[in-house]
Amino acid sequence: VAFSSGNHAQAVALAARELGIGATIVMPDDAPQSKLDATRGYGARVVIYSRSTGAGPSREELARRIVDETGAILVPPFDDPAVIAGQGTLAMELLEEIPELDLLVTPCGGGGLLSGCCLAATAMCPGIRLWGVEPEAGDDMRQSFALGEPVSIPVPKTIADSLQTTRPGNRTLAIIRALAQGIVTVSDEELVTAVRFAAERLKVVVEPGGAAALAAVLSGKLPLAAGERVGVVLSGGNVDLKRLGEWLSNRGG
Amino acid sequence: VAFSSGNHAQAVALAARELGIGATIVMPDDAPQSKLDATRGYGARVVIYSRSTGAGPSREELARRIVDETGAILVPPFDDPAVIAGQGTLAMELLEEIPELDLLVTPCGGGGLLSGCCLAATAMCPGIRLWGVEPEAGDDMRQSFALGEPVSIPVPKTIADSLQTTRPGNRTLAIIRALAQGIVTVSDEELVTAVRFAAERLKVVVEPGGAAALAAVLSGKLPLAAGERVGVVLSGGNVDLKRLGEWLSNRGG
Numbered sequence A, B: 001v002a003f004s005s006g007n008h009a010q011a012v013a014l015a016a017r018e019l020g021i022g023a024t025i026v027m028p029d030d031a032p033q034s035k036l037d038a039t040r041g042y043g044a045r046v047v048i049y050s051r052s053t054g055a056g057p058s059r060e061e062l063a064r065r066i067v068d069e070t071g072a073i074l075v076p077p078f079d080d081p082a083v084i085a086g087q088g089t090l091a092m093e094l095l096e097e098i099p100e101l102d103l104l105v106t107p108c109g110g111g112g113l114l115s116g117c118c119l120a121a122t123a124m125c126p127g128i129r130l131w132g133v134e135p136e137a138g139d140d141m142r143q144s145f146a147l148g149e150p151v152s153i154p155v156p157k158t159i160a161d162s163l164q165t166t167r168p169g170n171r172t173l174a175i176i177r178a179l180a181q182g183i184v185t186v187s188d189e190e191l192v193t194a195v196r197f198a199a200e201r202l203k204v205v206v207e208p209g210g211a212a213a214l215a216a217v218l219s220g221k222l223p224l225a226a227g228e229r230v231g232v233v234l235s236g237g238n239v240d241l242k243r244l245g246e247w248l249s250n251r252g253g
Helices: A007-019 A033-041 A059-070 A081-097 A112-124 A140-147 A170-179 A188-202 A209-218 A241-249 B007-019 B033-041 B059-070 B081-097 B112-124 B140-147 B170-179 B188-202 B209-218 B241-249
Strands: A024-028 A045-049 A103-107 A129-135 A182-186 A230-232 B024-028 B045-049 B103-107 B129-135 B182-186 B230-232
Touching: A007 A024, A007 A033, A024 A033, A024 A059, A033 A045, A045 A059, A081 A112, A081 A170, A081 A230, A103 A112, A103 A209, A112 A129, A112 A170, A129 A140, A129 A209, A140 A170, A140 A182, A182 A188, A182 A209, A188 A209, A188 A241, A188 B241, A209 A230, A241 B188, A241 B241, B007 B024, B007 B033, B024 B033, B024 B059, B033 B045, B045 B059, B081 B112, B081 B170, B081 B230, B103 B112, B103 B209, B112 B129, B112 B170, B129 B140, B129 B209, B140 B170, B140 B182, B182 B188, B182 B209, B188 B209, B188 B241, B209 B230
Parallel strands: A024 A045, A103 A129, A103 A230, A129 A182, B024 B045, B103 B129, B103 B230, B129 B182
Antiparallel strands: none
C-alpha cells in the first residue's frame, strides 16, 4: 500500500505489477483524472481520501488501516530511506552522463527527490550546489529549512498538484538541511511559463510540479554566475490533456 | 539558400550559423508562425512566397533567382543525394541502438526522409520492411509509387504543414519504389489523435506531419503480425502552442 497524489502512486503500481503482487494506493479526491486513470491502468486498487475538504480520515490513517487489515507493506512517498535512495539514482544517472555540474536543481514536495539527489550528487560531485524549488503557496520545506524543524502548513492551493505536501519528512529535512544550499519558491504563473517553455523549446510534456526547477531557473530565482552549468530535473509529465491544452493556448496561463 | 515549409529551413539556418555563413530561406506565407520565428531566430533571412494562393513566383523560381543574384548554394529540402543521405542517418542511429526491427515507418512529404531511411535500413538490416505515411489529402507519393513516375497534385489541404508537398522528387521516388513496401495515408483526425497520444503517453510534443507514422500504426493502417517490432519515426515538433493547445483540449480534434 502507498499514498501519493499520483506519480509515486503510478511508480508503486507499476513496480507491483512487474513483481506480480497487488498494490493499493491511497489518492486524494482532487488528483488529476489522468493520474487516477493511469494508476488504475497499472492494475492497482485506488482508495480515495478527502484532501480538498479535509473531512474523513487522513491518507496516513487510511494507509495504516489497510496495512493492519491486509498485512500489506507501506511504501511512503518520500520519508523513507529506500525511497530516498531510489530517487537519488536520478542524480547518479545524470552525473554519469554529465559529470561536471555546478548546480543541480530539483522540484521539492516532501523532499524525497531533493534529499536523494543531495546524497548522490554530493558523493559523486563534491562542491556541487543543490537547490530545491517549491510552489509559493506551499513552502513548508522552505519554512522548515529556515527553522530547523518540520513546519506544517494547510493544503496549499497551487496548480502543482504533485507538490501539495503539508509537511516535509523528518529524514528528508535533515538530509536537505545538511547538504542543500536552500529552497526557493515559484508562482503558479511561473510554473505555467515553464510548462509552455518545455513544450515549445524542449518538445517535452511536463506537469506544473515537475517543471518547478525549470521555472526557478527561467525566472532568475537562483544565484547563478555566467557560464555555470546547471542540471535541471523535470520530474513528472502526468497532466490532463485538457488542462495542458488550456495552459498552452492561453498566453500568460 | 533553401526552400522549406519549416523543418528543413531551421536545419539549414542552424547549420549555416554554426559554420559562420549566411542563409536565405524561401518559406510559404502560410507556414506556422513558430517555424518562421525559429528560422529567423537562427539568424537566417526569410523570403516569403505565396503557397496559399499560388500567385507570384514559385519557391523554386525564387530560390533560383537568389542563387543567380548572390552565388549562394541551393540546399533542396529532399531531392538531393546529400540531403537524402543525411536524413538516412536517423535510421542508422535508430538501428545502432535497436538492431532488430521488422518494420520501420516514417512520415513522407517529398520523400527525403523515407528514401534515406530506406537506404540506411536496408543496408544495416536486410529484410526490414519500410513504409511511408502521407496525409490523405496529399498522397502524391502514394499515386507516384503506384504509377511509377512522379505525379503532381494541387497543394493539399491538411494540418500536416510539413507534408504539403505537391510532387515527389525523382531521386526519392526511384529509391522508395526500389526499397519500400508502399505508402499508406492517414486523415487529419488520425494525425490529431497521434499528436494527443504522443503528448499523453510519450510526453513528447510532435507536430501533425511529424506524427504521421505514429498515426498509421495507431489506426491499424499497416500490415503487422503479432509480436513484430516496429520502429516509428517522429520527425518534427515545430507547432504553434496555441494550435497544439486546441488539439489537446478538444477531444476528437
